[in-house]
Amino acid sequence: MPTTEITPTHTRPSHSSSSGSSTTREKEKDAEINVTTTSRPESTASDRTTVPVPLSMKLISILLVSLIGFGGHWSSGVTGAMKSTLKKELKINNTKYALLTSSQDFMVTVLILFSGMWTDRVGGASAMLYGNALFSVGSILIAGAAQCRSFKFMIFGTVVESLGDIATQVAQYKIFSSWFPPSAGFAATLGFELGIGKIGSFVGKSSANIIAKNTGDFAWVYWTAVFMNIFTNVATLVFWFFTKYANKKFHGTNDPATGEKLTESNKKFEIRKVLELPWTFWMVMLFTAFQTSTAIVFSQNSTELAEQRFNVDSIKAGWYSAMTQYIGFFLVPLLGVFIDILGNRITVFAVVGLGCFLAMILIAFGKTVGATAAAFGIYGVAYSFGPTVIIDGIRTTMHYQGVFGSAYAIKIAINNSMNIIIAMITGALQDADNDSYDRAVIVYAADSAAACCVVLVMVVLCFRSVDMRSLQWTRKQRIARGHIINERKEFNTTGEQYERNKKISGVFFGLVCLLIVGAWAAYIWGAATGNNY
Template sequence: MADLTPPDVRIDDSSSTDTNTKHEMLVIDFAIQDPSPESQTPKVVPVPLKWKLASILMVSAIGFGSNWSSGITGAMKTTIKKEMKINNTQFALLEASEDFMVTALMLVSGLVTDRIGGAGAILYGNLIFTIGSILVASATTVRNYRFMVGGRVIQALGDIATQVAQYKIFSSWFPPNHGFASTLGLELGIGKIGAFAGKASANIIAQNTGNFSNVFWVAVGMNVFTNLMTLGFWFFTRYANKKFMGTADPATGEALTEKNKKFEWTKVVELPWVFWAVMAFSLFETSTAIVFTQNATELAEIRLGVSAIDAGWYTSVTQYGGFFIVPLLGVLIDLWGNRISILLICGTGVFIAMALVNWTSTTAGTSASLGVYAVAFCFGPTAIIDSIRTSMWHQSVFGSAYAIKITMNNAMNIIVRVITGRIQDADNNSYEHVTIVYVFLAACSVGVSLALVLLSFLSIDLRRLQWTRNQRVKNGDIINERNEKFHNENGARNRAISKGCFGALVMLVLGSWVAYFWGVGTGNNS
């Protein structure tokens, strides 16, 4: 089998004498260690669109199984607490155990994914995730809480690898404003269908079979399907890498790579301040969404006075019913840009939903809050991830950058989950007081998004996130110029800011570990 090394980029301007051409054609040579003459021929054929579409559908199918599994725990919160004989704090710690592993290992996984490529990381990640799902299903069968926590930790090890890998693959095939957001939107939309199917069917399976552990065994079956799709995608990617040349960013000329020749730690530590500005929004908005989604089914049971099955259907429809909006939003972002404006819409909508949850405990108010949340939440993930990609100077470390986002969100989730779990236990399992935490987090996300909109009028680096496709291609030279200034003319100051933000992330992670071990030390994992 030929041994592939990362591509070398050379400029080929022999086919054109037009001195006004903005960017010469990039040709990427794959140095193949194979003695056969034909293997030394440079590959100059770009990846066809149908191959790209096939890769998107395969990765989306891979994500369907994991999203199905992710929806079932929150949907069965009431059942799990009853059958496993645990309280709200212990349930929060069950979720936080996975978050803890993510904060400990996700950044390492991002660096490794950038080095070895996304396809390989997905392959071993899904295998580990499946082993963890078997352990979780076994723990629910024997009703052992500690065993279930251990299984969730193993699941997290696999999930850590797969979360980064799929978006790393997308970033190596699609530049900003040229398909990246559309690809994200399609994958996230299919993921919503998977989460909807898992959440809506979880309590139905549990009640009709008479044993809630059967839900988790069905999840094992879904994960086996995911592994088969992953293996097929791995072979697909290896063949594509041999047959086609890489992709270049039409605006900047940057060669997009799936894997690097070495670990790029310096580039990770020195991510630009615009990236960290987007992270500030995600810190509050994503954590609000994740924690609220975890508790939405139980909240609906209490507020609407319905069964677990009905509550699961209501919250599934309201949270995932907007799956068709997400792909359309991705296309809109690719063409129209205006990412920061979309973040403001998302933050404002989530805040309105949380305000309704907190200040209207009636059936109508709760239903309205779930409806508003369903629409608002659709605007978040695609805009955030695409903003991360657009804010970066180096696509080669996108895997690590996305790993930072996941690490930060999970660290915040640990803190919020432990706090809200304690509040709810002290409030006799009601949602009368804990919802103020949701309101506070959502309000912070609105504040950050408003600040970003205002700053975009003052900073061209932040304003790049608002550019349309045509504007980005037209201003490619400006992007390259700003990149040069960031690393050279203003290098010392920018490096200090970047390292300061990275240091703040480390402090947040350490704080989340304190919260997690506080839960362990006070006996909340028993």
Template sequence: MADDTSDSKSVDVVSAPVREDIKTPSEEPSDNSDDSDGRKPPPLAAKLCAVALISCISFGSHWSSGVTGAMKSTMKKEMHIDNVQFSLLEASEDFMATVLLLISGVITDRVGGAQMIVYGNIVYTIGSILVAAAATVRSFDFMIGGRIILALGDIATQIAQYKMFSSWFPPSNGFASTLGFELAIGKIGGFIGKSTSNIIASKTGNFAWVFWTAVFMNLFTNAASAAFWFFNIYCNRHYKGRRDEATKEQLTEKNKKFEFKKMFELPWMFWAVMGFSIFQTSAASVFSQNATELAEKRFNVDSIKAGWYSSLSQYAGFFLVPCLGVFIDVLGNRASVLFICGLGMLLSMVLINFATSHAGTGAAFGIYGIAVSFGPTSVIDSIRTTLWHQSVFGSAYALKVTMNNAMSIIIRIITGALQDADDNSYRRVVQVYLVLGAGATVVGAAILIGSFVTDNLAPLQWTRHKRLTSGAAVIERIRERSLVTQRERTRKISILCFAALLLLTVGSWVAYIWGAVTGHNS
């Protein structure tokens, strides 16, 4: 980043050699660029309908994903497993994601998000049925298999829904707002699923009913997916392709070919945002897994009350998420939001480590609930803002989720082993959370400072007015510098970051295999 800062404003783009294969966004071919057939851009009502349908899909999937973490104590008791085995169960989905998610992102860019959502949710439902059956017969090995199949469906749908958003809305013109709305609906679904899971288990006398309830919710998700698929077909027939008014780039749902070359031209700004996400998202993921049991121990309450406490800490800030999306779309300041999110994560983890009283833990959970609400929208929108080509957003987001899942596997296995070695205590586990929170704060601060000293990161702070009025020229200048003048450096940085991600992924596989061995031998 320091190298870019020193020469970012002194490059003479006019004198740079022009490559014929580098086209401006307005010149890039598109599957949906036919303006001569009388079709008009989709109206606001169609866009809102698309957001509503995808949000329904998100509601069901988040409901299911919040269940297992809330049932940690119950599952360990009923299925006779330890912390390493539970961490292995949670890491099974992450493991499959690291193996197949990147491939899924490339395929989604090629074939489109609508079809991937439908197929993914069908597979996800089959996996959820197997998980519920495994809970019924109390089989840990069976549940591992079900979670792996469930992950195959989740892999397809994770990328597809955000790919659809990127094809309907450009940055600073609805993308962050729709993300915020969808994530808020997802948080509501996750809150209901997590907070009611122990109540269902207690009232029915069998925790397996929690997973069967998730199956019924997945059937609702499938119905919403089918409705969205038909709606998308209708829109493609009646409306022309969407366009980024700032850069004139044609937004596409699917590409004419696989864009492998563009994947190796991802800017270093994208990898900077990835550096923040590896700490913040991984910390949030692993902390959420253990929050219910931690609440049981810190507050001295049963699993039902602890489920409510942990659900509030994770989902209570849902009302902030759509507001944050609108704020980012209109006023920008993405780098500022990233830093505030990292700082909030650090403060909450400091309290978790050093303020172990009821009041201190309650304050930590409250700060965490606000801080974690700032993360997903700002990270995903920042990734979209730093990309040169919307056509590879699915692949870029797949890199992000692959990295987070790989990191989560490693952290989950480590914290599970630490907890088992520490007599089921969280004394050393919370120190890992503290390190991750500190990492997020440091990277967030670096991005924020960089946004003021280099024009490469400046677009993260732009307001909507700035991007629409004068942003196109600046973006094109940065793009030319990255893809023409300093093309080799861009490729080297991208390849180096790809290699680091590959090493992290391989490390997560080693951790997963180690967890499988030690978990089954415990």
């Protein structure tokens, strides 16, 4: 049936370097949208017998996935809030606690890359169904370990839980990428889901010590997490049936700028495309390696830090740290809408990097109550903005949406590897410093400083390269310049820059592998020096 579509104008790639030339800049300024009346492509029979996905169905999918994520975020907020209680009840030190929190990270680094490619192959809904079921089994084991006060058993439960988490981490964002293109709802969808997730993390972190104190047994905190995971499994099952229905009745979505058809699952494993990700993607990976690791490790320790700096009990400290980290939940959906419409992703990267660095500097060198409170507030805003712009940045820099699951899995592998290394280092420093954070917070500051350096490089490259500058484009600019995106895609994947881009991606892949091995070494070192737990 005839429809009006935005058809990108395709031209041969200009034989220039990745740095933006004057010709490219003129194309950016003069690009126009070529709107024509065409027939819908007749590539598959399903496209002829189905209709486009309506907005109402997309909204239902967002709501269901957000409900699923709520339970996972609730559970993630528990362990960090219970650090001092776990150390006391399980009779462990900071190194052992770092080993506990790193056990899940360790399993993720081992399997997440395979999980990403598997998710691309089978689709996000199926991966979430099996992953959440296994995650729930792990949560039951952790609750049992808390009940019998067994550190070894809790390590085992954490490993089992991580096997489910590995499958679900990639799946939900893979689903979003198959329904929403960049600058056409993807960032806004992320923002909504992450905002709901922050509410879940806030509830989990702020209520953990309250539940432990009022019940007289901290194990009830983990049993509550089990009940939450049962709810998550029900929501996942509903979403799985919803997806099967939607796939039969509706056909896929096309990117309005490039014309690319978005898919949830592939007919085969696209290993070559994974190994040849664009250099702009790896710049985003460099940023998240430092910024996200700082944010996650700091979040795991912020409650105990608040206890020491504010001189309050664990309940009040849990409230303080939860409020500062998650009170900005309402800003996250707004940021998503801002990115979708106005772009300026590099600008947001800079805000996140500088905000996190300033917070860590205040934490490291401003040891007063006022300085710590200000640091928590600044960190809360920067932390709220980070995940949305990073995930959207990954999607926007990619040439092929079909391997988004694998690309996001690389991010998770990098983050978890860095988490293990930083957690082990800071845990050992804290043990050597009589349980003080005076030395550990210097590592946080150095890590965030590295993220700022990456941002500075991105800003410079934004003026020199159209590939990086495209992250700044607004929705209108991206649609108008869709032919430039396709031109650069061809130039980097089959043109003169193909070999160069392939080598750059190969080098970064090698560095990721070295980072993962380093994380394994740090984890094994933590186990070996954990006083024979």
